[in-house]
Amino acid sequence: MLKNKLILLGITGGIAAYKSAELARLLIKEGASVQVVMTKSAEAFITPLTMKTITGRPVFSSFFNPDEPGHFSATVHIDLAREPHIAVIAPATANILGKMAAGIADDLLSTVLMAVNTAECPIILAPSMNTSMLHNPAVRNNIAVLRGRGYIVADPQEGFLACGEVGEGRMIEPSGLLEIIKKKIRKAGDFSGLTVLITAGPTREALDPVRFLSNHSSGRMGYALARAAQERGAHVILVSGPTALETPPGVDFYPVVSAQDMYEVVMDKLSAADIVIKSAAVADYRPEKTSAQKIKKGGGEMTLKLVRNPDILKEIGKNKRNIFVVGFAAETENVLDNGKKKIVDKNLDMIVANDLTQEGAGFCAETNIVHLLYRDGREEKVPLMSKYELSHLILDRIREIKHS
Ligand code: PMT
Numbered sequence: 078m079l080k081n082k083l084i085l086l087g088i089t090g091g092i093a094a095y096k097s098a099e100l101a102r103l104l105i106k107e108g109a110s111v112q113v114v115m116t117k118s119a120e121a122f123i124t125p126l127t128m129k130t131i132t133g134r135p136v137f138s139s140f141f142n143p144d145e146p147g148h149f150s151a152t153v154h155i156d157l158a159r160e161p162h163i164a165v166i167a168p169a170t171a172n173i174l175g176k177m178a179a180g181i182a183d184d185l186l187s188t189v190l191m192a193v194n195t196a197e198c199p200i201i202l203a204p205s206m207n208t209s210m211l212h213n214p215a216v217r218n219n220i221a222v223l224r225g226r227g228y229i230v231a232d233p234q235e236g237f238l239a240c241g242e243v244g245e246g247r248m249i250e251p252s253g254l255l256e257i258i259k260k261k262i263r264k265a266g267d268f269s270g271l272t273v274l275i276t277a278g279p280t281r282e283a284l285d286p287v288r289f290l291s292n293h294s295s296g297r298m299g300y301a302l303a304r305a306a307q308e309r310g311a312h313v314i315l316v317s318g319p320t321a322l323e324t325p326p327g328v329d330f331y332p333v334v335s336a337q338d339m340y341e342v343v344m345d346k347l348s349a350a351d352i353v354i355k356s357a358a359v360a361d362y363r364p365e366k367t368s369a370q371k372i373k374k375g376g377g378e379m380t381l382k383l384v385r386n387p388d389i390l391k392e393i394g395k396n397k398r399n400i401f402v403v404g405f406a407a408e409t410e411n412v413l414d415n416g417k418k419k420i421v422d423k424n425l426d427m428i429v430a431n432d433l434t435q436e437g438a439g440f441c442a443e444t445n446i447v448h449l450l451y452r453d454g455r456e457e458k459v460p461l462m463s464k465y466e467l468s469h470l471i472l473d474r475i476r477e478i479k480h481s
Pocket of ligand 1: 277278279293294295296297298299336355356357358359360361386387388389390391403404405406407408419431439440441442
């Protein structure tokens with residue numbers, strides 16, 4: 078299944094580098110071509126000659142490769158970043174994870190990774206290190222940052238480590254890594270031809286030119302969904318309230334401010350959509366009046382009158398025709414019952430119910446903990462995972478239901 082696929086195999090300096098030779102062999106057996114880029118310290122663990130012999134391609138470890146004069150190019154890092162279908166960094170040391178998280182490009186491999194367009198070439202990281210290093214807050218934070226940006230992290234395993242200790246930190250076995258690569262390639266393009274309309278972020282309901290009512294949504298959940306759907310070949314329309322996030326590459330982006338703005342854009346784009354995913358945290362109410370001037374404080378109390386905003390999801394449910402509609406439910410109590418009620422009230426195919434009382438779930442975090450509730454009454458408990466991984470799971474389930 079990997080025929081005609083070019084895999085970029087980045088090898089960094091850890092004892093697990095010997096497993097990369099086996100990974101390269103397995104990939105080639107599956108029909109892939111493998112382009113190795115090694116760091117200088119990786120060469121201390123496994124020789125470029127070994128990797129060149131296995132892959133049949135020149136191995137790069139610096140911008141200037143005296144052994145391969147025919148392959149020298151001042152833009153070698155760009156060439157190496159543009160061609161592959163998928164990149165795998167195995168083993169990924171604490172050093173390369175830190176450099177990627179911080180945006181440092183000080184050698185060929187880190188520069189190539191900086192130049193990879195992850196919308197076209199997903200990057201899989203296979204960390205490998207001593208348990209204490211893995212649990213170091215800086216490393217944990219770097220891994221969380223990278224997951225949040227959409228990198229796939231193949232979690233290290235428990236076992237006997239090179240330092241003689243037993244614990245978490247062993248690089249995933251090459252066969253496990255091969256399965257992750259194959260799964261990722263299988264999914265590439267499974268949403269092509271489909272338009273997915275996604276809403277994200279909060280809405281802001283203006284009181285006056287300087288104040289508004291809003292909520293804690295960062296937009297991370299919706300942007301992760303947009304990135305995942307785009308990677309899988311969908312045409313993505315992202316309608317987003319104000320966030321501090323970068324727009325995922327390749328999506329049609331419509332920034333909005335208020336619930337009324339979001340309602341208008343969503344209704345305008347609805348006829349193009351095959352799938353709607355409403356992860357935005359939309360304000361149910363807005364101030365009855367928006368003052369044209371800054372409201373001055375008076376002597377006593379102030380009462381605000383709020384009026385209902387349109388329920389966008391409910392309107393979509395009423396007009397859904399063949400559109401597959403997924404809602405979100407952000408709850409602090411009776412999570413499942415409230416979620417199930419929304420499926421019926423809003424005529425949904427599926428709802429993603431997050432329990433805001435759980436650590437790592439809901440607003441702002443890079444992770445979420447949810448239940449997926451289906452129209453036919455089924456419910457699926459989903460453990461803590463990154464919003465990006467959850468996005469792929471949601472897309473997997475949509476695909477399964479649409480094809481059942
Ligand atoms: O953005 P993040 O920081 O990553 O946080 C993610 C999240 C917590 C915002 C997300 O996971 C989430 O739960 N989004 C839905 C939040 C919400 O508004 O829930 P709700 O139960 O109030 O609304 C139910 C559904 O109706 C939602 O799909 C919502 O988009 C939709 N709705 C609600 C009100 C309204 N006027 N119009 C709507 O379309």
